[in-house]
Amino acid sequence: MSSEAVRQGLVSYLPNLRAFGIALCGDADRADxxxxxxxxxxxxxxxxxxxxxxxRAWLFTxxxxxxxxxxxxxxxxxxxxxxxxxxxxxVPPPQQGRMDxxxxxxxxxxxxxxxxxxxxxxxxxxxxxxxAAAICNCAVGTIKSRVNRARNRLxxxxxxxxxxxxxxxxxxxxxxxRTSNSF
Amino acid sequence: xxxxxxxxxxxxxLKAGQSAKSRQSEHSAELGxxxxxxxxxxxxxxxxxxxxxxLLQLLNELKCQEDRS
Numbered sequence: 001m002s003s004e005a006v007r008q009g010l011v012s013y014l015p016n017l018r019a020f021g022i023a024l025c026g027d028a029d030r031a032d033x034x035x036x037x038x039x040x041x042x043x044x045x046x047x048x049x050x051x052x053x054x055x056r057a058w059l060f061t062x063x064x065x066x067x068x069x070x071x072x073x074x075x076x077x078x079x080x081x082x083x084x085x086x087x088x089x090x091v092p093p094p095q096q097g098r099m100d101x102x103x104x105x106x107x108x109x110x111x112x113x114x115x116x117x118x119x120x121x122x123x124x125x126x127x128x129x130x131x132a133a134a135i136c137n138c139a140v141g142t143i144k145s146r147v148n149r150a151r152n153r154l155x156x157x158x159x160x161x162x163x164x165x166x167x168x169x170x171x172x173x174x175x176x177x178r179t180s181n182s183f
Numbered sequence: 184x185x186x187x188x189x190x191x192x193x194x195x196x197l198k199a200g201q202s203a204k205s206r207q208s209e210h211s212a213e214l215g216x217x218x219x220x221x222x223x224x225x226x227x228x229x230x231x232x233x234x235x236x237x238l239l240q241l242l243n244e245l246k247c248q249e250d251r252s
Contacts, residue, residue: 011242018238019229032235039238043245104225123219124226151215160214
């Protein structure tokens with residue numbers, strides 16, 4: 001694959017890499033740094049990219065490896081980094097059982113890192129279990145189990161008891177109903 | 184073969200138990216699916232956020248580097 005083709009790939013996957021970074025670390029600025037580092041690493045390692053393989057998966061692998069290396073370094077430098085991270089992102093169950101995007105993204109921060117990355121890769125990015133397993137360097141069964149646990153844990157954290165809890169809040173729902181009835 | 188009253192009651196109780204467990208499992212699966220739908224919606228919002236200038240600038244710099252080499 002020519003470097004121009006990789007550059008085009010970087011451009012097209014940039015929003016995905018950034019969204020993955022934000023969902024992974026819960027911080028847009030840190031995610032931007034991760035994406036920047038990923039781009040530079042990818043650019044400098046073009047020789048190691050095998051033509052015909054999945055460029056998107058290759059880029060995601062670089063980003064997640066960079067993130068976990070950074071996490072290990074931070075843990076050595078700042079004790080209890082994880083505890084602080086979780087408390088910063090912790091979210092009480094939403095009032096009246098309703099939830100919004102922000103609640104969900106915060107709840108993601110309360111999952112273990114393994115569960116979070118598996119859920120984002122499969123549930124949000126749409127990678128196949130096999131692709132996600134290759135990115136995370138683990139067995140397919142492990143990814144399936146992490147996704148399942150992450151999904152159940154999110155339901156638990158968000159205090160969701162019924163499907164209706166996912167709907168719009170009552171006022172919006174009433175407006176939507178009224179609007180749809182007037183046509 | 185005829186079942187005794189006790190065996191019959193046991194069978195009914197077992198069926199009722201399985202049914203409740205099955206309903207609970209279906210309910211959990213439904214909630215899990217909805218969480219994924221919600222996750223995708225939130226993630227899509229992140230995908231459509233404008234990219235920071237410095238990332239786009241970096242891409243251009245890489246392109247220039249490529250042109251020079």
